[in-house]
Amino acid sequence: MTSQNIASAIEELKALLGDRLSTGSSILEMHSHDEAYSTPVMPDAVAFPETTEEVSEVVKICARHKCPVVPYGIGTSLEGHVIPVAGGVSVDTSRMNKVLEIHDSDLDAVVEPGVTRTQLNEELRATGLMFTVDPGADATLGGMAATRASGTNSVRYGTMRENVLALEVVLPNGQIIETGSRARKSSAGYDLTHLFVGSEGTLGIITKLTVRLFGQPETISAATCAFDTIENAVNAVIMAIQIGLPLARVELLDDMQMKGMNIYNPDMPMAETPHLFLEFHGSEAGVAEQVEMFRSISEDSGGSDFKWATKTEDRNRLWKARHNAYYAGKSLRKGAEGVVTDCCVPISALAECIARTKEEIAESGLIAPIVGHVGDGNFHLLILVEPGNEDEMKRANALAAKVNHLALELGGTVTGEHGVGLGKRKYMQAEHGGAYALMATLKKAVDPDNIMNPGKVVTLN
Structure with a gap:
């Protein structure tokens, strides 16, 4: 891909979207980063589609010009998922924010990807139902599905993996597909829904979700x-x-x-x-x-x-x-920035993992409070560093690496809910072994030109 390819794509996108394609500096800056402590990178433009068909046309234009496409929800991810490291076009789905259907008898709802969890629960209030996945931030459901989010309720109600029944997805060639159904189980072929849940925008753009609901407790x-x-x-x-x-x-x-x-x-x-x-x-x-x-x-x-x-x-x-x-953690050191990491281990190994993590924190000389979803073996580390202090950043990264490798040693994973993005990609080979190469094979089969959120989850040669 070249700058000329990207420029040509932007010209076509302007004709398609008009003022809903932005190249303004403030909009580009907003889409250059998420909540991670990572180096921002500006996209070349930001598209604001309002329908699945518009998303499809945007992707078709970008595919013709081999222009990178980075899906963007609300920017609350924590591992640099939405940073457009190769430039290109950020596709912001915030205007696709309708709750399309609520099936209270079947305990499910169909929503567009820009709907936030708070918005959905507001609309559900009169039905006596609730959407339970709560990562803390008021994230969009599209982003939550893409990162396989979870949170405080997961010990009882499950993560996005358990709560997404079906998806509509725009593939890297612009084709619109539907996966899954509103049925609670199926044996019909490959489980494509859960291939896209957690794919972090590297295989396509989610444009519709069917999610499970639960009754509000008495x-x-x-x-x-x-x-x-x-x-x-x-x-x-x-x-x-x-x-x-x-x-x-x-x-x-x-x-x-x-x-x-x-x-x-x-x-x-x-x-x-x-x-x-x-x-x-x-x-x-x-x-x-x-x-x-x-x-x-x-x-x-x-x-x-x-x-x-x-x-x-x-x-x-x-x-x-x-x-x-x-x-609250950042208040322990005024003016500090937070390097955030998470891991997840079998619950029987959690006490040992945290105890050894605290030993590593003490050895690093840094302040790093711990918060954990202890019911499912997942905990988070907030490593506080002085902005611009290269020595502290080096120690913070070394500490995060030790914690991640410790989780693998204890039979766990380097990320329970943050996802891979840029920050965790370097641990994928150690965690998955030969299965990591299969992920790259799947990526290349679905996205041969590597235009969908390139540089995340897997690396293509």
Whole structure:
């Protein structure tokens, strides 16, 4: 691909989209990065299609000129997924934001990719249903499917992998295909829906999704609980899961993260020791039973200082504080930037993985609070670095690498929910072995000219 190819594509796109193709500097800058601590790269233009057919025409034009295409949702990804490293056109799906169908009897909804999880749940409020995948950020469902997002509810309700039933996708040649159906199971051929879920825009652009819904629980109770060690907190969760206690949410925050929480949320003071944030869903009697069972389990593991929240406003306050953990962590070092990484291990290995991670943090000399979706073995590290400090950045990257290799050593994965993007690509061979070459074969078969989000997930020669 050459700059002339890209320029020719942009001229055709202007004729197609008019003022919905932007080359303004502020728009280009917004689409040059996501939430990752990565070097921004400007696209050459940003397209704002409003229909699947327009997405198809945009991709056909770019394919003819071998112009790179980078799908863009809302920019909340954490591994540089949307950075247009080869230039080209960012395709922003934010104007494709309609909830098309709600099938309350079948517990599913059909949406365009620019619909956010908050928007969908607002539209579902009167139906008594809810969409459960909650990565913290108010991300678009298209982006959440592309990155196989999960979050705080995954321990009970599953990730995007379990909650996407069907997709409409524009392939790299502009062809529109549909995968899956609204049926809850199928044995009809290859599972193409889940090939695209997690493909990070490298195989096509998602233009429609059918997602699972769940009934809103009759009763919800949330709580925080303090522990003297991370190992005791994790052991309490393992025991709860092994006896089948249906935890809706269970989040681990280490002692350093709790220091940040107290700085950022001075009206919610808590002991600066490892904590679990929990939520229970069900009938009034069922939730009461779950609460008492977990209280007994946690007390046997040294849990204390229980604080319960049953009122909606109290629960919202609690989970808002959890969702703002990134900013709370950054408050530990004024002016610092955060290098974020995540990994996931079998839950039986989680306590060991976190303990060894904290040893690596101490050796690095950096501040790095930990937050974990402890119910499914996933945790996040926020490594704080001084902007422009090359030595600290080098140590931060070395720390992230050690944590990722530790996860592999313990039978896990280098990313539980952030995805690969640019940041995790260097670990893919170590994690997947020969299967990584198969991913490249699939990429080349679907996108032979490597125009779809090039440089992400796999590298083509």
